[in-house]
Amino acid sequence: MSVDEGLIAWVADTLVPVGTVTFRRMMGGATLYLDGTVFAIVADDVLWFKSDAAADPLWEAAGCERFTYARRDGTTATMHYRRAPDEVLDDGDVLSHWAALAIEAGRRAPVRRRKAKG
Template sequence: MAFDAGLLDWVIETLEPMGSVTHRKMMGGATLYLDGTVFAIISSDDVLWFKADAESDALWDAAGCDRFTFEMKNRVASMNYRRAPDDVFDDPDAMREWATLGLEAGRRAPAKKPKVTRRAR
């Protein structure tokens, strides 16, 4: 299943004053980057999720934005992403405000460690 290209186009158009939005397809959805920093994902069911962290959680909670969860075997797991508030879909200023929170969380996230390849002995 492919994600909604119209949603991606809206994000790109709305955030253009902030920088360049790019994406990488991932498990039926897409990871979104703003000038190279992960700030959001679009899930395979066409939901926009902004990156969050402990510093921004209170703001997401106050806005009633659910945490991204998924089922794994016998448990429910979660990731540091929050469902976009409804107003981002028709208010460019709201989109930029919430995307900024996601961008800031992305910038605070620890850098990924490079993959270590083992050489045969």
């Protein structure tokens, strides 16, 4: 996977009125945070917004596919992320709309705690 840093900069610049966007590289992609809340990933130069059961019907209605990846054993796995509509790349208001939905999904997600090293 690759990271389109221009895409991340666009997201960060557009969401300045909402909060501070940071990112962390992970497995060839990047996880995006807004004020510490995970709300998106960038994988293979594509923006994927966080979703959950509450938001899934809205993503489905917009035709936004679910993030999938191939496991080492050959099976396909999915994650709670949806491909951003193409319009988010051209319109800051559209990006803000879909990002708000993803941020709320991120806030509803349970917080994972890292295990302390023994």
